[in-house]
Amino acid sequence: MRSRRVDYSESTRQALVDSALQLFTKRGYAATSLDAIVKSARVTKGALYHHFSGKQALFEAAFDQVETAAIAKLANVVDGDGSAWDRAMAGINAYVGVCLEPAYQRIVIHEAPVVMGWERWREAEEHFSYGLVRATVESLISAGEIEKLPVEVTARILFGALSAGAETIAGAPDPKKAAGDVTKTITAVMAGMRRATLPT
Amino acid sequence: MRSRRVDYSESTRQALVDSALQLFTKRGYAATSLDAIVKSARVTKGALYHHFSGKQALFEAAFDQVETAAIAKLANVVDGDGSAWDRAMAGINAYVGVCLEPAYQRIVIHEAPVVMGWERWREAEEHFSYGLVRATVESLISAGEIEKLPVEVTARILFGALSAGAETIAGAPDPKKAAGDVTKTITAVMAGMRRATLPT
DNA sequence: AACCTCAACGTACCACCGGTATGTGGTCGC
Protein backbone atom coordinates (compact mmCIF):
# COMPACT_ATOMS: atom_id res chain seq x y z
CA MET A 1 0.00 0.00 0.00
CA ARG A 2 2.60 2.51 1.02
CA SER A 3 5.00 2.02 -1.84
CA ARG A 4 5.76 3.58 -5.15
CA ARG A 5 7.70 1.41 -7.52
CA VAL A 6 10.28 0.58 -4.98
CA ASP A 7 10.48 1.99 -1.49
CA TYR A 8 13.25 4.48 -2.14
CA SER A 9 12.31 6.38 0.97
CA GLU A 10 13.13 3.53 3.29
CA SER A 11 16.44 2.84 1.57
CA THR A 12 17.67 6.43 1.94
CA ARG A 13 16.59 6.39 5.56
CA GLN A 14 18.55 3.22 6.07
CA ALA A 15 21.54 4.70 4.28
CA LEU A 16 21.47 7.65 6.63
CA VAL A 17 21.29 5.44 9.70
CA ASP A 18 24.13 3.26 8.42
CA SER A 19 26.36 6.23 7.65
CA ALA A 20 25.59 7.82 11.00
CA LEU A 21 26.33 4.53 12.74
CA GLN A 22 29.73 4.24 11.12
CA LEU A 23 30.79 7.83 11.69
CA PHE A 24 29.48 8.06 15.25
CA THR A 25 31.35 4.88 16.06
CA LYS A 26 34.57 6.07 14.50
CA ARG A 27 34.71 9.73 15.50
CA GLY A 28 32.04 10.14 18.15
CA TYR A 29 28.83 12.15 18.17
CA ALA A 30 30.18 15.67 18.64
CA ALA A 31 33.03 15.29 16.17
CA THR A 32 30.73 14.01 13.43
CA SER A 33 29.10 16.70 11.30
CA LEU A 34 25.80 16.25 9.52
CA ASP A 35 27.53 17.24 6.30
CA ALA A 36 29.85 14.27 6.67
CA ILE A 37 26.91 11.94 7.28
CA VAL A 38 24.84 13.07 4.32
CA LYS A 39 27.92 13.01 2.11
CA SER A 40 28.60 9.43 3.13
CA ALA A 41 24.96 8.51 2.50
CA ARG A 42 25.00 10.25 -0.91
CA VAL A 43 22.09 12.54 -0.04
CA THR A 44 21.64 16.07 1.25
CA LYS A 45 20.57 17.63 4.51
CA GLY A 46 17.10 18.05 3.07
CA ALA A 47 16.70 14.28 3.04
CA LEU A 48 18.04 14.00 6.55
CA TYR A 49 15.63 16.52 7.97
CA HIS A 50 12.81 14.92 6.01
CA HIS A 51 13.33 11.63 7.85
CA PHE A 52 14.61 12.82 11.21
CA SER A 53 13.85 15.78 13.40
CA GLY A 54 17.54 16.49 13.95
CA LYS A 55 20.97 15.14 14.80
CA GLN A 56 19.84 13.69 18.09
CA ALA A 57 16.94 11.79 16.52
CA LEU A 58 19.36 10.34 13.99
CA PHE A 59 21.59 9.21 16.82
CA GLU A 60 18.69 7.52 18.53
CA ALA A 61 17.83 5.68 15.34
CA ALA A 62 21.40 4.37 15.19
CA PHE A 63 21.17 3.52 18.88
CA ASP A 64 18.00 1.51 18.26
CA GLN A 65 19.63 -0.40 15.44
CA VAL A 66 22.66 -1.37 17.51
CA GLU A 67 20.52 -2.41 20.45
CA THR A 68 18.14 -4.41 18.31
CA ALA A 69 21.04 -6.32 16.82
CA ALA A 70 22.42 -6.90 20.30
CA ILE A 71 19.27 -8.37 21.85
CA ALA A 72 18.82 -10.55 18.79
CA LYS A 73 22.10 -12.23 19.71
CA LEU A 74 21.38 -12.37 23.42
CA ALA A 75 17.79 -13.58 23.31
CA ASN A 76 18.78 -16.95 21.85
CA VAL A 77 21.23 -17.58 24.64
CA VAL A 78 19.10 -16.48 27.57
CA ASP A 79 15.92 -18.17 26.35
CA GLY A 80 17.66 -21.47 25.72
CA ASP A 81 17.21 -24.55 27.86
CA GLY A 82 19.17 -25.53 30.91
CA SER A 83 19.10 -24.32 34.48
CA ALA A 84 18.59 -20.68 35.36
CA TRP A 85 22.18 -20.60 36.52
CA ASP A 86 23.64 -22.00 33.32
CA ARG A 87 21.58 -19.69 31.15
CA ALA A 88 22.64 -16.72 33.25
CA MET A 89 26.31 -17.53 32.91
CA ALA A 90 25.92 -18.06 29.18
CA GLY A 91 24.11 -14.75 28.94
CA ILE A 92 26.87 -12.98 30.84
CA ASN A 93 29.49 -14.32 28.49
CA ALA A 94 27.39 -13.39 25.48
CA TYR A 95 26.85 -9.86 26.77
CA VAL A 96 30.55 -9.34 27.31
CA GLY A 97 30.96 -10.39 23.71
CA VAL A 98 28.42 -7.82 22.60
CA CYS A 99 30.19 -5.11 24.57
CA LEU A 100 33.35 -5.81 22.62
CA GLU A 101 31.80 -4.55 19.40
CA PRO A 102 33.04 -0.98 18.83
CA ALA A 103 29.61 0.30 17.81
CA TYR A 104 27.93 -1.02 20.94
CA GLN A 105 30.68 0.24 23.17
CA ARG A 106 30.86 3.75 21.81
CA ILE A 107 27.22 4.43 21.02
CA VAL A 108 25.29 2.51 23.66
CA ILE A 109 27.67 2.52 26.61
CA HIS A 110 29.63 5.74 26.28
CA GLU A 111 27.79 8.34 24.25
CA ALA A 112 24.12 7.50 24.64
CA PRO A 113 23.87 8.58 28.28
CA VAL A 114 25.27 12.04 27.52
CA VAL A 115 23.68 12.52 24.10
CA MET A 116 20.20 11.27 24.99
CA GLY A 117 20.41 12.24 28.64
CA TRP A 118 20.85 9.64 31.30
CA GLU A 119 17.16 9.44 32.20
CA ARG A 120 16.09 8.79 28.62
CA TRP A 121 18.94 6.33 28.12
CA ARG A 122 17.86 4.45 31.20
CA GLU A 123 14.28 4.32 29.96
CA ALA A 124 15.30 3.07 26.52
CA GLU A 125 17.59 0.43 27.97
CA GLU A 126 14.63 -1.12 29.80
CA HIS A 127 13.56 -2.62 26.50
CA PHE A 128 17.02 -3.66 25.41
CA SER A 129 20.15 -5.14 26.96
CA TYR A 130 19.49 -3.99 30.49
CA GLY A 131 16.02 -5.50 30.31
CA LEU A 132 17.62 -8.87 29.64
CA VAL A 133 20.12 -8.49 32.47
CA ARG A 134 17.33 -7.54 34.82
CA ALA A 135 15.21 -10.51 33.75
CA THR A 136 18.20 -12.78 34.27
CA VAL A 137 18.76 -11.48 37.79
CA GLU A 138 15.07 -11.93 38.57
CA SER A 139 15.11 -15.52 37.39
CA LEU A 140 18.23 -16.23 39.43
CA ILE A 141 16.62 -14.88 42.57
CA SER A 142 13.27 -16.56 42.05
CA ALA A 143 15.08 -19.84 41.33
CA GLY A 144 16.89 -19.44 44.64
CA GLU A 145 20.29 -19.49 42.97
CA ILE A 146 21.51 -16.32 44.62
CA GLU A 147 20.65 -14.29 47.67
CA LYS A 148 17.43 -12.31 47.79
CA LEU A 149 18.69 -8.87 46.84
CA PRO A 150 16.98 -5.76 45.45
CA VAL A 151 16.48 -6.67 41.80
CA GLU A 152 16.77 -3.21 40.28
CA VAL A 153 19.99 -2.27 42.02
CA THR A 154 21.56 -5.69 41.59
CA ALA A 155 20.83 -5.64 37.88
CA ARG A 156 22.26 -2.13 37.54
CA ILE A 157 25.43 -3.08 39.34
CA LEU A 158 25.88 -6.24 37.32
CA PHE A 159 25.22 -4.23 34.17
CA GLY A 160 27.91 -1.74 35.13
CA ALA A 161 30.34 -4.47 36.10
CA LEU A 162 29.90 -6.22 32.76
CA SER A 163 30.36 -2.98 30.81
CA ALA A 164 33.49 -2.14 32.74
CA GLY A 165 34.82 -5.62 32.12
CA ALA A 166 34.18 -5.32 28.42
CA GLU A 167 35.83 -1.90 28.27
CA THR A 168 38.86 -3.30 30.03
CA ILE A 169 39.12 -6.04 27.45
CA ALA A 170 38.77 -3.65 24.55
CA GLY A 171 41.39 -1.28 25.93
CA ALA A 172 43.86 -3.88 27.09
CA PRO A 173 47.19 -4.45 25.31
CA ASP A 174 46.46 -8.19 25.32
CA PRO A 175 42.70 -8.61 24.77
CA LYS A 176 42.83 -12.41 24.83
CA LYS A 177 44.35 -12.50 28.28
CA ALA A 178 42.09 -9.71 29.51
CA ALA A 179 39.02 -11.59 28.28
CA GLY A 180 40.12 -14.63 30.24
CA ASP A 181 40.69 -12.53 33.36
CA VAL A 182 37.29 -10.90 33.07
CA THR A 183 35.52 -14.22 32.69
CA LYS A 184 37.45 -15.62 35.63
CA THR A 185 36.67 -12.65 37.85
CA ILE A 186 32.99 -12.41 36.98
CA THR A 187 32.65 -16.15 37.47
CA ALA A 188 34.30 -15.90 40.87
CA VAL A 189 31.99 -13.08 41.94
CA MET A 190 28.87 -14.92 40.80
CA ALA A 191 30.08 -18.14 42.40
CA GLY A 192 30.59 -16.22 45.63
CA MET A 193 27.05 -14.95 45.52
CA ARG A 194 25.80 -18.45 44.82
CA ARG A 195 27.77 -20.11 47.59
CA ALA A 196 26.69 -17.42 50.00
CA THR A 197 23.13 -18.61 49.72
CA LEU A 198 23.81 -22.31 50.26
CA PRO A 199 24.35 -22.41 54.03
CA THR A 200 21.06 -20.63 54.62
CA MET B 1 59.38 35.78 42.74
CA ARG B 2 56.88 35.39 39.96
CA SER B 3 54.28 37.83 41.18
CA ARG B 4 53.30 41.38 40.53
CA ARG B 5 51.51 43.12 43.34
CA VAL B 6 49.00 40.36 43.73
CA ASP B 7 48.75 37.28 41.59
CA TYR B 8 45.80 38.39 39.55
CA SER B 9 46.65 35.79 36.96
CA GLU B 10 45.97 32.85 39.23
CA SER B 11 42.72 34.30 40.49
CA THR B 12 41.28 34.76 37.00
CA ARG B 13 42.36 31.28 36.12
CA GLN B 14 40.59 29.97 39.20
CA ALA B 15 37.49 32.02 38.36
CA LEU B 16 37.41 30.44 34.92
CA VAL B 17 37.72 26.94 36.32
CA ASP B 18 35.01 27.60 38.90
CA SER B 19 32.61 29.01 36.34
CA ALA B 20 33.30 26.16 33.96
CA LEU B 21 32.77 23.66 36.76
CA GLN B 22 29.38 25.09 37.64
CA LEU B 23 28.10 25.38 34.09
CA PHE B 24 29.43 22.02 32.93
CA THR B 25 27.75 20.39 35.92
CA LYS B 26 24.45 22.14 35.33
CA ARG B 27 24.10 22.04 31.55
CA GLY B 28 26.77 19.63 30.36
CA TYR B 29 29.84 20.16 28.22
CA ALA B 30 28.28 20.50 24.79
CA ALA B 31 25.45 22.76 25.93
CA THR B 32 27.80 25.16 27.68
CA SER B 33 29.27 27.91 25.50
CA LEU B 34 32.56 29.61 26.16
CA ASP B 35 30.75 32.94 26.07
CA ALA B 36 28.62 31.82 29.00
CA ILE B 37 31.72 30.73 30.92
CA VAL B 38 33.70 33.93 30.41
CA LYS B 39 30.61 35.99 31.18
CA SER B 40 30.16 34.12 34.45
CA ALA B 41 33.85 34.58 35.28
CA ARG B 42 33.70 38.33 34.39
CA VAL B 43 36.46 38.05 31.82
CA THR B 44 36.72 37.67 28.06
CA LYS B 45 37.72 34.94 25.71
CA GLY B 46 41.15 36.48 25.43
CA ALA B 47 41.78 35.62 29.07
CA LEU B 48 40.46 32.12 28.58
CA TYR B 49 42.71 31.37 25.65
CA HIS B 50 45.63 32.89 27.48
CA HIS B 51 45.30 30.36 30.29
CA PHE B 52 43.96 27.36 28.40
CA SER B 53 44.54 25.96 24.97
CA GLY B 54 40.82 25.53 24.37
CA LYS B 55 37.49 24.33 25.66
CA GLN B 56 38.72 20.80 26.22
CA ALA B 57 41.71 21.94 28.28
CA LEU B 58 39.37 24.00 30.43
CA PHE B 59 37.22 20.93 30.97
CA GLU B 60 40.25 18.93 32.04
CA ALA B 61 41.18 21.60 34.55
CA ALA B 62 37.70 21.34 36.03
CA PHE B 63 38.01 17.55 35.96
CA ASP B 64 41.28 17.75 37.88
CA GLN B 65 39.74 19.97 40.50
CA VAL B 66 36.79 17.66 41.10
CA GLU B 67 39.01 14.60 41.27
CA THR B 68 41.49 16.25 43.62
CA ALA B 69 38.68 17.15 45.99
CA ALA B 70 37.36 13.60 45.77
CA ILE B 71 40.60 11.80 46.64
CA ALA B 72 41.14 14.25 49.49
CA LYS B 73 37.97 12.87 51.07
CA LEU B 74 38.71 9.25 50.26
CA ALA B 75 42.36 9.16 51.27
CA ASN B 76 41.51 9.79 54.93
CA VAL B 77 39.13 6.85 55.03
CA VAL B 78 41.25 4.33 53.16
CA ASP B 79 44.47 5.25 54.95
CA GLY B 80 42.87 5.02 58.39
CA ASP B 81 43.53 2.25 60.86
CA GLY B 82 41.68 -1.02 61.15
CA SER B 83 41.80 -4.21 59.12
CA ALA B 84 42.18 -4.16 55.38
CA TRP B 85 38.62 -5.43 55.13
CA ASP B 86 37.15 -2.71 57.31
CA ARG B 87 39.04 0.02 55.50
CA ALA B 88 37.92 -1.35 52.15
CA MET B 89 34.27 -1.38 53.17
CA ALA B 90 34.58 2.13 54.56
CA GLY B 91 36.22 3.24 51.34
CA ILE B 92 33.42 1.76 49.28
CA ASN B 93 30.83 3.61 51.30
CA ALA B 94 32.81 6.82 51.02
CA TYR B 95 33.15 6.46 47.27
CA VAL B 96 29.43 5.95 46.86
CA GLY B 97 29.03 9.18 48.79
CA VAL B 98 31.42 10.99 46.46
CA CYS B 99 29.54 9.70 43.44
CA LEU B 100 26.40 11.35 44.76
CA GLU B 101 27.83 14.82 44.23
CA PRO B 102 26.41 16.24 41.00
CA ALA B 103 29.75 17.62 39.84
CA TYR B 104 31.53 14.29 40.23
CA GLN B 105 28.72 12.38 38.62
CA ARG B 106 28.34 14.57 35.58
CA ILE B 107 31.93 15.57 34.92
CA VAL B 108 33.98 12.58 36.01
CA ILE B 109 31.62 9.67 35.42
CA HIS B 110 29.46 10.72 32.50
CA GLU B 111 31.17 13.35 30.38
CA ALA B 112 34.88 12.86 30.91
CA PRO B 113 35.14 9.59 28.97
CA VAL B 114 33.41 11.22 26.01
CA VAL B 115 35.03 14.66 26.16
CA MET B 116 38.57 13.56 26.96
CA GLY B 117 38.36 10.29 25.13
CA TRP B 118 38.15 7.02 26.98
CA GLU B 119 41.85 6.26 26.74
CA ARG B 120 42.88 9.59 28.20
CA TRP B 121 40.18 9.36 30.88
CA ARG B 122 41.44 5.95 31.87
CA GLU B 123 44.98 7.24 32.11
CA ALA B 124 43.96 10.21 34.25
CA GLU B 125 41.88 8.05 36.56
CA GLU B 126 44.96 6.03 37.41
CA HIS B 127 46.04 8.89 39.66
CA PHE B 128 42.60 9.54 41.13
CA SER B 129 39.63 7.50 42.26
CA TYR B 130 40.41 4.37 40.30
CA GLY B 131 43.92 4.40 41.71
CA LEU B 132 42.45 4.17 45.20
CA VAL B 133 40.08 1.37 44.25
CA ARG B 134 42.95 -0.53 42.70
CA ALA B 135 45.12 -0.04 45.78
CA THR B 136 42.27 -1.24 47.95
CA VAL B 137 41.81 -4.38 45.90
CA GLU B 138 45.53 -5.05 46.06
CA SER B 139 45.58 -4.72 49.83
CA LEU B 140 42.58 -7.04 50.12
CA ILE B 141 44.26 -9.70 48.05
CA SER B 142 47.64 -9.40 49.71
CA ALA B 143 45.93 -9.56 53.11
CA GLY B 144 44.23 -12.76 52.00
CA GLU B 145 40.78 -11.31 52.53
CA ILE B 146 39.49 -12.25 49.10
CA GLU B 147 40.38 -14.73 46.43
CA LYS B 148 43.54 -14.24 44.40
CA LEU B 149 42.15 -12.63 41.29
CA PRO B 150 43.73 -10.48 38.57
CA VAL B 151 44.10 -7.09 40.26
CA GLU B 152 43.63 -4.84 37.25
CA VAL B 153 40.47 -6.51 36.01
CA THR B 154 38.97 -6.93 39.46
CA ALA B 155 39.54 -3.27 40.23
CA ARG B 156 38.03 -2.21 36.91
CA ILE B 157 34.94 -4.33 37.50
CA LEU B 158 34.51 -3.10 41.05
CA PHE B 159 34.97 0.46 39.83
CA GLY B 160 32.27 -0.05 37.20
CA ALA B 161 29.96 -1.65 39.74
CA LEU B 162 30.38 1.26 42.12
CA SER B 163 29.81 3.84 39.39
CA ALA B 164 26.68 2.06 38.22
CA GLY B 165 25.45 1.88 41.79
CA ALA B 166 26.06 5.57 42.30
CA GLU B 167 24.26 6.47 39.08
CA THR B 168 21.32 4.36 40.16
CA ILE B 169 21.17 6.22 43.45
CA ALA B 170 21.32 9.62 41.81
CA GLY B 171 18.61 8.75 39.31
CA ALA B 172 16.30 6.96 41.71
CA PRO B 173 13.01 8.46 42.89
CA ASP B 174 14.00 7.64 46.47
CA PRO B 175 17.77 8.16 46.74
CA LYS B 176 17.89 7.26 50.43
CA LYS B 177 16.38 3.85 49.84
CA ALA B 178 18.45 3.30 46.73
CA ALA B 179 21.62 4.15 48.64
CA GLY B 180 20.72 1.52 51.22
CA ASP B 181 20.06 -1.04 48.50
CA VAL B 182 23.36 -0.31 46.81
CA THR B 183 25.31 -0.65 50.04
CA LYS B 184 23.49 -3.88 50.83
CA THR B 185 24.12 -5.37 47.40
CA ILE B 186 27.78 -4.38 47.20
CA THR B 187 28.29 -5.69 50.70
CA ALA B 188 26.68 -8.98 49.75
CA VAL B 189 28.92 -9.31 46.70
CA MET B 190 32.05 -8.54 48.68
CA ALA B 191 30.96 -10.89 51.44
CA GLY B 192 30.51 -13.62 48.84
CA MET B 193 34.02 -13.06 47.58
CA ARG B 194 35.31 -13.18 51.13
CA ARG B 195 33.48 -16.32 52.09
CA ALA B 196 34.59 -18.00 48.90
CA THR B 197 38.16 -17.80 50.05
CA LEU B 198 37.68 -19.22 53.50
CA PRO B 199 37.33 -22.95 52.74
CA THR B 200 40.60 -22.89 50.81
C1' DA C 1 63.88 59.14 33.30
C1' DA C 2 63.52 57.09 29.01
C1' DC C 3 63.13 52.82 26.89
C1' DC C 4 62.28 48.03 26.17
C1' DT C 5 60.05 43.65 27.17
C1' DC C 6 56.70 40.59 28.13
C1' DA C 7 52.80 38.79 30.70
C1' DA C 8 47.87 39.41 30.84
C1' DC C 9 44.45 40.29 29.04
C1' DG C 10 40.50 42.76 25.48
C1' DT C 11 38.49 43.20 20.62
C1' DA C 12 37.34 41.95 16.08
C1' DC C 13 36.80 38.58 13.10
C1' DC C 14 36.49 33.97 10.65
C1' DA C 15 35.11 29.14 9.47
C1' DC C 16 32.14 25.77 10.49
C1' DC C 17 28.03 23.50 12.01
C1' DG C 18 23.11 22.55 13.26
C1' DG C 19 18.87 23.95 11.89
C1' DT C 20 15.24 26.25 8.83
C1' DA C 21 12.78 28.05 4.95
C1' DT C 22 11.88 27.42 0.46
C1' DG C 23 12.18 25.50 -4.18
C1' DT C 24 11.55 21.36 -7.38
C1' DG C 25 10.86 17.03 -9.85
C1' DG C 26 8.47 12.86 -10.12
C1' DT C 27 4.28 10.13 -9.18
C1' DC C 28 -0.44 8.79 -8.02
C1' DG C 29 -5.41 9.58 -7.90
C1' DC C 30 -9.06 11.34 -10.58
Added chain:
DNA sequence: GCGACCACATACCGGTGGTACGTTGAGGTT
Protein backbone atom coordinates in the same frame (compact mmCIF):
# COMPACT_ATOMS: atom_id res chain seq x y z
C1' DG D 1 -3.73 16.31 -17.84
C1' DC D 2 -3.93 18.28 -13.63
C1' DG D 3 -3.83 19.27 -8.91
C1' DA D 4 -1.79 17.29 -4.78
C1' DC D 5 1.74 15.49 -2.37
C1' DC D 6 5.82 12.97 -1.19
C1' DA D 7 10.75 12.89 -1.23
C1' DC D 8 14.10 15.17 -1.56
C1' DA D 9 17.69 19.45 -3.09
C1' DT D 10 19.31 24.31 -2.42
C1' DA D 11 20.13 28.50 -0.11
C1' DC D 12 20.59 30.68 3.90
C1' DC D 13 20.85 32.09 9.04
C1' DG D 14 22.42 32.37 13.93
C1' DG D 15 25.51 30.71 17.09
C1' DT D 16 29.94 28.77 18.55
C1' DG D 17 34.89 27.51 19.00
C1' DG D 18 39.01 29.29 17.67
C1' DT D 19 42.46 32.88 15.94
C1' DA D 20 44.90 37.28 14.93
C1' DC D 21 45.96 41.30 16.59
C1' DG D 22 45.79 45.39 19.55
C1' DT D 23 46.39 47.38 24.31
C1' DT D 24 47.87 48.13 28.97
C1' DG D 25 50.87 48.29 32.63
C1' DA D 26 54.31 46.49 35.72
C1' DG D 27 59.29 45.27 36.12
C1' DG D 28 64.15 45.50 34.35
C1' DT D 29 68.08 47.98 31.96
C1' DT D 30 70.91 51.80 31.01
